[in-house]
Amino acid sequence: MTQIAPELAAAIRSIPDYPKPGIIFRDITTMLGDPRAFRRAVDELVQPYAGLKIDKIAGMEARGFILGGAVAHQLSAGFVPIRKKGKLPHETVRIAYSLEYGVDEMEMHIDAVKPGEKVILVDDLIATGGTAVGAVQLLRKIGADVVSACFVIDLPELGGRKKLEALGVEVRTLVEFEGH
């Protein structure tokens, strides 16, 4: 497996059979708690976009908020929270999606992005791609130009990267893990 950042892979904890039997949960809390690894992850995510004049970073609840907030700060971009249903107070756009271990609905404020604004999607991990594809669909519904999506972790066997690329979204990842 290509590892852009092997020291990041070493900082991520793997927990078998969580949240369901057969899933190996890739736990980034160990990476977030390590100041060097957290900084490295954010720096690596930001670097390809430096100078691109990105308007907004969209982050998926909850882990996408931690990384996306830091990336937005570094790029001097705004931040758009994509939340699980029922949490946002203003008018929203909503979509149902499935992920590696469940189904849910996510939503975003209808005025979170202006038509034509350049947006990058940020999350900790892409597995089946259900969450990220849902997020791209929401962003496009309100006219965003989704230029790229980036993740610390890719689980390539679950095919998420290919689904996003098929939608015309560039995908950048730092670490790959085999299996689920």
Ligand SMILES: O=P(O)(O)OC[C@H]1O[C@H](OP(=O)(O)OP(=O)(O)O)[C@H](O)[C@@H]1O
């Ligand atoms: O590619 P997929 O199969 O869609 O899976 C990836 C998503 O699953 C995890 O989030 P989760 O829904 O567990 O939410 P959390 O961040 O609140 O724990 C992860 O942070 C991604 O958002």
Ligand SMILES: Nc1ncnc2[nH]cnc12
């Ligand atoms: N295996 C996994 N580990 C952590 N988060 C996930 N989200 C979807 N699949 C996951």
